[in-house]
Amino acid sequence: MRKKIFVLLALLVVAVVALSACGKQSTPTAAPSSGQQAQPTKAAQPTAAPKPTVAPTPTTAPKPTEAPKEVDCSSPDVFCVGLVTDVGQIDDKSFNQSAWEGVKMAKEKGVADKIDYIETTDAKDYANNIQLFADNGYDVIVTVGFALGQATNEMAKKYPNIKFIGVDQFQGWAINDKKDDDLPNMAGLIFHEDQAGFLAGALAAMITKTNTIAAVLGTDLVPPVVAFKEGYEAGARYINPDIKTISTYHPGGLENAFTDPEWGATTAKQAMDQGADVVFGAGGKTGNGALIEVASAAKSGKQVYCIGVDTDQWLTVPEAHACLVSSAMKLITPGVFDLVQKAKSGDFPSGNYFGETGLAPFHDFDSKIPQEVKDKLKEIRKGLLDGSIDTGYHPGG
Amino acid sequence: MNTPASFANWKIFWKRWGVLTVISVITLALIAYYYSKTPQITEAVLASTLRQSVPLVLGALCGLLGERAAVINIGIEGQMLLAAFLAFLVNVYTGNLLLGVLAGIAVGALLGLLLAFMSVTLKIDQIIGGTVINILAIGLTGYFYKVGLSAHGKLNPIPLGPLAKIPLIGPVFFNNPPITYATILLVFLVHYVLFYTPWGLRTRAVGEHPRAADTLGINVYLVRYVNVVVGGALAGLAGAYLSLEAVGSFERLMTNGRGFVALAVMIFGKWTPLGAWGAALLFGFATAMQTQLQFGGQLHIPHQFIGMLPYLLTIIVLAGFVGRARPPAADGIPYEKEG
Numbered sequence: 001m002r003k004k005i006f007v008l009l010a011l012l013v014v015a016v017v018a019l020s021a022c023g024k025q026s027t028p029t030a031a032p033s034s035g036q037q038a039q040p041t042k043a044a045q046p047t048a049a050p051k052p053t054v055a056p057t058p059t060t061a062p063k064p065t066e067a068p069k070e071v072d073c074s075s076p077d078v079f080c081v082g083l084v085t086d087v088g089q090i091d092d093k094s095f096n097q098s099a100w101e102g103v104k105m106a107k108e109k110g111v112a113d114k115i116d117y118i119e120t121t122d123a124k125d126y127a128n129n130i131q132l133f134a135d136n137g138y139d140v141i142v143t144v145g146f147a148l149g150q151a152t153n154e155m156a157k158k159y160p161n162i163k164f165i166g167v168d169q170f171q172g173w174a175i176n177d178k179k180d181d182d183l184p185n186m187a188g189l190i191f192h193e194d195q196a197g198f199l200a201g202a203l204a205a206m207i208t209k210t211n212t213i214a215a216v217l218g219t220d221l222v223p224p225v226v227a228f229k230e231g232y233e234a235g236a237r238y239i240n241p242d243i244k245t246i247s248t249y250h251p252g253g254l255e256n257a258f259t260d261p262e263w264g265a266t267t268a269k270q271a272m273d274q275g276a277d278v279v280f281g282a283g284g285k286t287g288n289g290a291l292i293e294v295a296s297a298a299k300s301g302k303q304v305y306c307i308g309v310d311t312d313q314w315l316t317v318p319e320a321h322a323c324l325v326s327s328a329m330k331l332i333t334p335g336v337f338d339l340v341q342k343a344k345s346g347d348f349p350s351g352n353y354f355g356e357t358g359l360a361p362f363h364d365f366d367s368k369i370p371q372e373v374k375d376k377l378k379e380i381r382k383g384l385l386d387g388s389i390d391t392g393y394h395p396g397g
Numbered sequence: 398m399n400t401p402a403s404f405a406n407w408k409i410f411w412k413r414w415g416v417l418t419v420i421s422v423i424t425l426a427l428i429a430y431y432y433s434k435t436p437q438i439t440e441a442v443l444a445s446t447l448r449q450s451v452p453l454v455l456g457a458l459c460g461l462l463g464e465r466a467a468v469i470n471i472g473i474e475g476q477m478l479l480a481a482f483l484a485f486l487v488n489v490y491t492g493n494l495l496l497g498v499l500a501g502i503a504v505g506a507l508l509g510l511l512l513a514f515m516s517v518t519l520k521i522d523q524i525i526g527g528t529v530i531n532i533l534a535i536g537l538t539g540y541f542y543k544v545g546l547s548a549h550g551k552l553n554p555i556p557l558g559p560l561a562k563i564p565l566i567g568p569v570f571f572n573n574p575p576i577t578y579a580t581i582l583l584v585f586l587v588h589y590v591l592f593y594t595p596w597g598l599r600t601r602a603v604g605e606h607p608r609a610a611d612t613l614g615i616n617v618y619l620v621r622y623v624n625v626v627v628g629g630a631l632a633g634l635a636g637a638y639l640s641l642e643a644v645g646s647f648e649r650l651m652t653n654g655r656g657f658v659a660l661a662v663m664i665f666g667k668w669t670p671l672g673a674w675g676a677a678l679l680f681g682f683a684t685a686m687q688t689q690l691q692f693g694g695q696l697h698i699p700h701q702f703i704g705m706l707p708y709l710l711t712i713i714v715l716a717g718f719v720g721r722a723r724p725p726a727a728d729g730i731p732y733e734k735e736g
Contacts, residue, residue, distance in 0.1 A: 089544060091544060091545070092544055093544060093545070214692075246691075246692035246693075246694075247691065247692070248687075248688045248691035248692055248700075249691065249700065251684070251687050251700060251701055251703075251704035252653070252704075256650070256653045256654070259648055259649065259650055259651065259653065260651070260653050261643075261644040261646060261648050261651055262452070262639055262643045262644050262651065262653075263653075263684070264644075265643050265644050265645075266445055266448050266449055266643065266684075266685075267445075267688050269441075269444070269445065269448070270441045270442065270444070270445040270685060270688055270689070270692075271441075271692065273437070273440060273441030273444060273445075273568075274437045274438050274441045274692070275437065285648040285651075288646065288648075289643075289644045289646070289648075292551070292644060292645045292646055293644075293645075296550070296551055296553060296645060299550075300553060300554075317547075318547050319547050319548065319645055319646060
């Protein structure tokens with residue numbers, strides 16, 4: 001009897017340990033992959049080298065075939081850009097990849113002489129990975145993702161001569177008055193997700209037949225997700241004040257809210273079952289689960305659509321082609337490129353730097369979207385940019 | 398009419414099933430009430446409930462088959478995850494959904510075999526054996542999964558002819574994809590096998606008192622092996638469900654702790670298939686409700702609060718409402734043959 005209790009307790013303890021390990025993907029077993037990827041020298045894939053034809057010809061540029069070692073980043077003439085990913089891979093067809101493409105663009109256009117990346121495999125390594133670039137004398141370090149914000153700020157404080165670009169990292173110090181918090185070498189590339197969401201909501205409201213649209217979201221612990229949702233609902237109401245919007249956040253925390261496609265799929269089904277015919281999936285893989293579910297309903301003849309998020313998901317989730325009309329995008333690639341260029345030219349904008357947002361192309365649905373819908377979307381985009389349309393989302397005041 | 402005998406029977410019936418009957422009647426009344434008010438939403442929530450319960454009940458069946466034969470399996474999470482991954486991979490490379498599902502089942506069974514080997518033959522601590530499987534699955538899937546693989550479709554709902562047209566019951570029970578149907582059948586099948594066949598009796602004997610069972614000529618090791626492997630196959634089916642029926646894609650860590658919730662479901666269901674099904678439906682219902690309350694928008698308490706309710710309920714129920722949940726007596730103890 002007593003023994004049973006101990007066994008159960010032990011079971012619980014192990015369960016808790018294993019569960020938390022699952023969530024963070026930080027188990028020792030992740031080590032084999034981290035062993036391969038955590039070192040920048042190893043991570044330097046051949047793809048990082050530019051094609052010879054595109055390579056610029058400044059005297060300092062390395063020949064593409066040369067090993068990265070031969071370029072000395074600590075020399076003042078050599079402009080090096082390093083990128084640290086969030087947990088995940090450089091070719092994730094999402095955040096990491098978009099940011100890396102911005103860095104690659106900098107190299108192709110001759111802004112950067114040497115570029116490299118480190119794939120983070122464990123959230124505990126954020127600071128270490130940034131440190132590796134700093135130790136090697138890199139001039140600009142790009143860190144990708146909300147989660148790296150704190151580590152990046154600490155490093156920016158430690159290395160005032162290196163410029164830091166934090167993708168999706170809101171810079172709190174930039175909006176308070178205390179001067180000693182200022183980090184002149186730190187820029188957060190952030191986005192008006194509410195505006196992208198607004199466009200998605202307007203599109204949804206114009207193509208819905210049932211007058212009910214849904215959103216399946218990651219967690220409200222991440223501010224951009226909230227911005228997407230509020231913008232989406234405001235955009236829908238802008239087109240049709242009586243529209244019914246049903247939105248729901250994932251019940252979990254940061255560790256699983258974006259990696260639970262089953263929940264996303266089931267929730268999308270639940271929304272469709274009660275009449276929603278446009279589903280906005282905004283929550284990483286959780287959202288992707290929703291998109292695929294809607295696509296399989298569309299394939300079986302239901303008149304339903306879905307809208308993706310962050311990047312053009314037509315390219316990232318081919319399973320969703322049957323329903324994917326567009327995606328509410330954050331244009332990370334040009335944003336990163338602009339900031340790298342500004343870092344080199346000396347007018348680095350510290351604080352919060354807003355990148356552009358917009359809707360992805362309609363792809364196969366291009367012919368099915370009426371011209372007046374496209375015109376209306378253009379008009380709204382203009383209104384959002386010049387400030388004549390307000391999304392109504394103003395966090396913190 | 399009320400002869401003392403039938404009265405006594407009634408009393409026994411009440412003592413055994415009273416609480417359950419009351420709960421069922423209340424539940425059905427509530428469903429009927431909401432159905433009369435908002436039929437579409439009621440159907441949507443109940444369909445979602447059933448769907449969310451599938452991996453939980455399959456996992457719980459896996460757990461209870463093992464534990465009824467005294468092998469604790471906390472590797473369900475890992476079995477599901479690896480099975481989900483291989484089911485997905487087979488589907489990606491062959492384009493065949495059925496082969497994918499079979500691969501998932503096979504992987505689950507193989508991991509079951511591994512667990513049985515560790516805990517029955519090697520007599521390793523069963524908790525450690527299960528943990529090994531969990532870590533193995535996370536590592537393997539994390540390492541081998543590549544972004545950019547896409548599955549060829551997913552298992553779609555098959556409406557069962559006129560049955561699917563019945564209001565409320567039709568859309569909820571008779572318009573489901575194949576693994577969901579299979580799961581409902583499996584619940585009753587496992588219940589039947591466990592309580593109405595010689596094999597079930599042997600299983601329970603091995604779980605309660607292996608020495609006695611051994612004395613009567615039952616091969617304790619064989620019973621344990623078979624139960625753990627069959628259980629593994631069920632967990633594998635749950636994995637295939639996740640990647641090929643529920644989502645149609647694979648994602649690292651996509652099981653998200655469902656294998657552990659399945660253990661809670663098993664305990665909540667007092668190590669019986671029907672009880673586990675009821676518990677799984679309750680968990681599924683809580684998740685569906687959590688979504689629905691957000692859809693409705695009238696929610697003024699944090700939605701995480703509703704998500705907490707099934708766990709809270711488990712504690713309350715286990716703490717005395719339905720009575721003590723008693724695991725099989727020999728649960729978790731390796732059997733050492735004398736001689």
